[in-house]
Amino acid sequence: MASLITCPHCGVRPKEEFAIRGDASRGRPEPMDSDEAWHDYVYVRANPRGRTFEHWHHIAGCRRFLVVERDTATHEVYSVVDAVEFLQRAER
Amino acid sequence: MVRDYNNRHALEQKLRSAPTPPAADHLMVGHWRTIATVLARTGQEEAVRQAIASVPELSLRFSGPGEWLVVSEVEAPSGLMRHLEELCGGRAYVVDQSDGRAVFRLAGPNARSILAKGIGLDLHPAVFALGGSANVLCGHIPVNLARTDENAFELIVARSYAESLFDDLMRMGRAFDLTAAFSD
Numbered sequence: 001m002a003s004l005i006t007c008p009h010c011g012v013r014p015k016e017e018f019a020i021r022g023d024a025s026r027g028r029p030e031p032m033d034s035d036e037a038w039h040d041y042v043y044v045r046a047n048p049r050g051r052t053f054e055h056w057h058h059i060a061g062c063r064r065f066l067v068v069e070r071d072t073a074t075h076e077v078y079s080v081v082d083a084v085e086f087l088q089r090a091e092r
Numbered sequence: 093m094v095r096d097y098n099n100r101h102a103l104e105q106k107l108r109s110a111p112t113p114p115a116a117d118h119l120m121v122g123h124w125r126t127i128a129t130v131l132a133r134t135g136q137e138e139a140v141r142q143a144i145a146s147v148p149e150l151s152l153r154f155s156g157p158g159e160w161l162v163v164s165e166v167e168a169p170s171g172l173m174r175h176l177e178e179l180c181g182g183r184a185y186v187v188d189q190s191d192g193r194a195v196f197r198l199a200g201p202n203a204r205s206i207l208a209k210g211i212g213l214d215l216h217p218a219v220f221a222l223g224g225s226a227n228v229l230c231g232h233i234p235v236n237l238a239r240t241d242e243n244a245f246e247l248i249v250a251r252s253y254a255e256s257l258f259d260d261l262m263r264m265g266r267a268f269d270l271t272a273a274f275s276d
């Protein structure tokens with residue numbers, strides 16, 4: 001249990017309690033956007049090295065979606081916020 | 093055709109053997125315990141928490157932001173539902189879980205060492221304070237863990253996982269001669 005994530009609702013927890021959904025920075029296409037846009041959104045994944053934003057679902061804890069800002073190479077964690085707060089910050 | 097349905101505790105098969113005298117570390121299985129989930133409406137989280145916390149017989153267990161398990165040792169399920177509806181008055185959704193969950197109470201000087209074998213939470217008395225509670229993984233089973241006394245913890249688990257959790261806890265406690273029995 002080396003990888004620890006500090007959930008804003010539950011405190012420090014091992015990664016085993018989370019399900020990782022992936023990139024949190026890309027927006028969802030509009031319903032009538034092209035098939036290519038939807039295909040990219042649903043199936044195409046980058047595999048970035050370095051600092052990224054990811055959705056982590058605290059499935060065995062508070063069951064909230066979180067946005068974890070971390071380095072994919074070193075697993076240094078820079079910030080963890082609730083996904084709702086992440087959205088509100090992006091809209092501001 | 094008329095059928096009779098009998099309420100049967102999830103551990104009735106497991107805990108059939110004659111009770112042995114409890115050792116220093118003992119796992120007590122609450123026979124019938126009244127449990128409900130309360131989910132506050134947006135913006136009503138603090139009001140709902142205060143309303144329920146003002147009743148000493150009701151125990152609040154943190155489950156998520158604005159969401160709790162409420163445990164009562166004195167009320168029947170229908171009584172608790174009515175009581176919670178009165179307290180929350182449309183500010184929260186209340187669902188009875190009394191038949192859906194099982195409650196374990198682990199007490200003894202080695203309770204923390206036993207739990208630490210399966211739970212990745214800091215259980216130090218100064219960190220996990222008396223009255224604290226959290227949703228955690230015990231091995232692969234999601235449970236709600238609460239500290240109810242100096243060296244006593246309650247685990248609330250979904251009924252279908254109760255037997256597996258019981259087996260896991262007994263294995264985790266084997267080094268400390270953990271015993272188990274129904275509470276009444």
Ligand SMILES: [Zn+2]
Pocket residue numbers: 007008009010011058061062063064
């Ligand atoms: Zn959490």
